[in-house]
Amino acid sequence: MTNLVRRDVLKTGGVTALATILPAVPIGAAGTGSASLREIVSLATGWRFHLGHASDPAKDFGFGRSHDTYAKSGDVGTPVAEPKFDDSAWTAVTLPHDWAVDLPFEEFGPAGSEADRTGSFQGFKPVGRMWPATSVGWYRRVIALAKADAGRRLLLQFDGVARDCLVILNGFVVGSTESGYAPFEIDVTDFAKPGEDNVLVIRCDVSLGEAWSYEGAGLYRDVRLVKTAPVHVRRWGATVRCSVETGGATVRVATEIANDGPACEARVRSTVIGPDGKSLVLFADPLALPAWGATTATQETRIVAPALWSLEMPHLYTLISEILVDGTLVDRDTSTFGIRTIRFDANHGFFLNGKPVKIKGTCNHQDHAGVGFAVPDSLHVWRLERLKAMGSNAYRSTHHSPSPAILDACDRMGILMIDETRQMSSNAEGLGQLERMVRQGRNHPSIVLWSIGNEEIHRGTETGARIAETMKRKVYELDGTRPVTEAFNGKFGEGASRVLDVMGCNYYLDAIDPYHAAHPDMPMIGTETGSTVMTRGEYARDDKAGFVPAYDREFPKWATTAEKWWSFYDARPFLSGGFVWTGFDYRGEPTPFERWPENVSNFGQMDLCGFPKDNFYYYRAWWSGEPVLHLFPHWNWAGREGQPVSVWVHSNCDAVELILNGRSLGRQSVVKNTHLEWQVAYAPGRIEAYGYRGGKRVMHAVRETTGVAARIGLSSDRRQLAQGEVAVVRVAILDAKRREMPTASNRVSFTLTGDATLLGVGNGDPRSLEPDHATSRSAFNGLCMALVQAGAKGGPIRLEARGDGLAPAMLPLIGMTKDS
Known part of the structure; x- marks a missing residue:
């Protein structure tokens, strides 16, 4: 580890103590109360699934048949929750699971109708009020608890469930949620039966949606059971704050300790493990824990010459938080953090560790070919790797809190993030979702902005300003280390925009310079940009077939080309950077063809599978710093002999020469942030591009007329x-x-x-x-x-x-x- 100061002042519960560098305590060392230590049980397997019904109780396993469904605790009026219920005819599923992706495609209405357009935005999957027979799903699982689990706290944790869900354990309704994206936790200790089989049932209802695109359905993120001692670290309860000064960094650890039992005395032991594996063990003075209450212990140390988290070297530290009661270790929680500084400047953009960084981001939904919303963790990583290969250094989770796997991967890979809440509201539900998002994310060095909304209807009003002010106050209460933004599509300078720390701009290039002139002290970022529409491998618009050309030419009325928006942002140092809509295609919102059977968007720089479109290489040329020479389109144009074909090249070479069947078609100089273009009379054979630097050929690309499929x-x-x-x-x-x-x-x-x-x-x-x-x-x-x-x-x-x-x-x- 980088150097750690041997003696540092610790402040714990108002008591000042001294910390000493000690040998790392091995996991499972003597004095461990192993029977009561935290145990995390994945609930990914063992589930049974069956569709219910949103309007007919007889087809919804009797749920809601009687008006008194919630009259008595412990009986919700459905046999599904009973131990003897036979679910053998149900489908065995493994999480993550998205039942909507398996539904047949359905036409929502006649061609050109509003219902047809609505269906296209949902990817023509039959969920919603129009489709009660496929909009409710039941999940059922048996959890075997040991007798030793008596006396432990039992917590069900959900990373996200689509959408309205009712959680039932042993016949008791133990919790519910109104959001398909916000993580939540339910303490089920009182309802569990140690030493027996426990029946867990989850009813999910996607009749009502939260977005204008495909959202999936069901248990599409991880679910787990966490077993702890009565005295334990709360979920996301170990918070690390780092301040970097000349020659070192001060690390402050705040540990939230819950005591679900009688009053007692406890001690916190925090172990910081550096990227090099060396450890610092911090002991705190004993704390008096009130009965059935909570206390926060704060500790502080200094690290000399810390390994900073950066895009190039995303160094991470590990924090092991341990609670000891009467000298016995009763709980251990592990988290990671990074040491870095961030700053958004109104004139010079974004700074990471004191160095200017232009943010080159993408907006993304959680959706992929083959799996829908049920994206496994390693596939999230693969998608981020593809974005990084394009040259992107930032990710905006749109328009909701991301999967924890995405947060972890951005930390490890050195990718910046805007973390965005789903509901811009200061009601109890909205603030609850915001709180869980911030608590989940505040230790992640990749997160540099909290976003409280996107293109909200009330954004430019005084009502919007009051809501934003309350939400911002809640963010500051939980995490005062990152600024707050909101994505505005127009009405810059009005309503809620006056409350923000960083102005988030969606499109509206013509409004950016006037806004900056009128608000010279406000940092700015392009929260959503571009929105060029492209179909991979297509090079002519075909309205009948539903294809748009993959050239950087076509876009909706609110949007613009990649070349125009990036040239604009790159030329203005006061703009911190921007996030192109989108990195990947996603189901729904198939602009410009909002009709049957179009069911996937055209906005991505990659398609739904992650295959690059040609604009991928435009961004790679001007974002990645790697040499790029991309020639397109393909050279299979039978029947078009002698007709002009628009040939493009994306390259960051000094110049490019185009050659057709051995004949040079000329050399063109490359202008920064642009492309090269030739009109070429088609002749089958071989078309080549040579990239030049310093007058020498350094790169080569070729397209050939191919034979038949073999x-x-x-x-x-x-x-x-x-x-x-x-x-x-x-x-x-x-x-x-x-x-x-x-x-x-x-x-x-x-x-x-x-x-x-x-x-x-x-x-x-x-x-x-x-x-x-x-x-x-x-x-x-x-x-x-x-x-x-x-x-x-x-x-x-x-x-x-x-x-x-x-x-x-x-x-x-x-x-x-x-x-x-």
């Missing part, structure tokens, strides 16, 4: 998979020379052997009505995708792919165990 190519982002990890398999249709076929649509069938699951398939076609959970998929413009998830046993895994008239392919993978 074989399948398989490749994966990884070959070794730990339990639960997902391999994203790229499936390409090739000609006899193994060149990718850019217009192929062959169907590919998959066979998987070994301890693994074919989790889902996709192809990025925004109109496709093929199922996500299937063993085959048609290619779209030459590509499709398969997701392979490893099991627990490990060993060889083989994915085989076949198609009519195509030579098959096989991809070997290895499942790893803990002992591998």
Whole structure:
């Protein structure tokens, strides 16, 4: 570890004490009350699922048949909650689970009707008030508790449930939530039966939505049971605050201790482990804990020459928080934090650790081909890796609090984040969602802004200003280290914008300079920008088919091109940066074709599978710092011989030369933040681009006219998979020379052997009505995708792919165990 001062003042419960650097205490050391230590039990497996009904109690397992459903505690009027209920006919599911993605596509109304448009925004999945038979889902699981669990606190933790959910344990309603995105926790100690099987039932109702795009349905994030001693660290209760000064950093630890029992005396032991593995153990003076109450212990130390968290070197420290009662260790909680400074400046933008950083961000929904909203943790990581490969350094979770897996991955990968609450409201529910978001995120160094809303109807009013002021006060109460923003689409300077710390601007480029001139002391950031619409592999608008060209040309009336918005932001130092809408396509909101059967958006720089569109390489050229030479479109234009084709190049070379069938079509100089373009009379063969730096050829790109489809190519982002990890398999249709076929649509069938699951398939076609959970998929413009998830046993895994008239392919993978 970087140097730690040997003796530092600790302040604990108002008592001043001294801390000493001690050898790290091994996990499970003598004096541990092992029977009562914190135990975290994943509830990912063992679930049974069945659809209910939103309007007919007879089809909803009797729930709500009687008016007195909630008249008596412990009886909610459905046999599902009873121990002897037979759920063997229900579907066995593993979390994360999204039942909506498996529903058939449905037309919502006649072509051109408002119902047809509404359906397109939901991805034509039949959930909502119009579809009561598919808008309620029941989950049921048995939890076996040991007799030793008597006397422990039993906490159910949910990272997010879509949407209105009722949680029932042993027939008792123990909790509910109104948000599909906010995490929540329920103490079920009083309702549990140690030494017996306990029946956990969750009823989810997605009749009402929270967004204008696809939202999934059900237990789409993690669920766990946490067992603790009566004296324990509260959830998200260990908070770290760091202040960096010349030569070192002061680290302040606040530990919230709950005591669900008689008054007692406890001691906090905090162990800080540096990136190099060295430890500092901090002991605090004994604390008097009131009966059935809570106390916060504060500790402070100084680290000399700390390892700062940055985009290039995202150093993380580990905090182990331990509670001792009568010398016995009763609870241990682990969290991570980073040491860094942030500052938003009204004239010079954003600074990380005192250095200027232009924020190059993307907005994203939690949605992926093959799985819908039920995105496994490793797939979240893969998506972030793809965004980072594009050159992005920031992520805005839109428009809701993200999965904890995303927060953790951004910390580890050095990606900045705007964390955004779903509901802009100062009512009890809105403030509760905001509080949980901030508590969950405040130790994460990746988070640099809290966002309290997005394009709210009341944003420019005095009502909006009052709501924003209350929400901002709540944020400051929980975390005073990050500024507050809100995403405004117009009405800059009005209403709630006067309350913000950083002005969030969605689009409206023409309003930015006047706002800055009128508010020279207000930092600014582009919370949402771009919104170019593109279909991967298509190069002409086809209104009948529902395709928009992949050139950086088309956008809705409120938006603009990538080239225009980024050139604008890059030229203005006072703008901290911006977040393009969006990194990936997502289900719903299929602008500009809001009609059947369009069910996926066109906004992404990558499609729903994560296959790059051409604009991906525009951002890579001007964001990543890596050499880029991307030539497009493909060169298969049979029937268009002699007709002009618009040929584009995204490159950060000094100049690019274009060559067709050995004949130079000229060299063009590259202008920063722009693209190059030629009009070329089509002739089949070979078109090439050479990139020049310092007058020398340094890069080469080529497109060739291919033959007929002959074989399948398989490749994966990884070959070794730990339990639960997902391999994203790229499936390409090739000609006899193994060149990718850019217009192929062959169907590919998959066979998987070994301890693994074919989790889902996709192809990025925004109109496709093929199922996500299937063993085959048609290619779209030459590509499709398969997701392979490893099991627990490990060993060889083989994915085989076949198609009519195509030579098959096989991809070997290895499942790893803990002992591998």
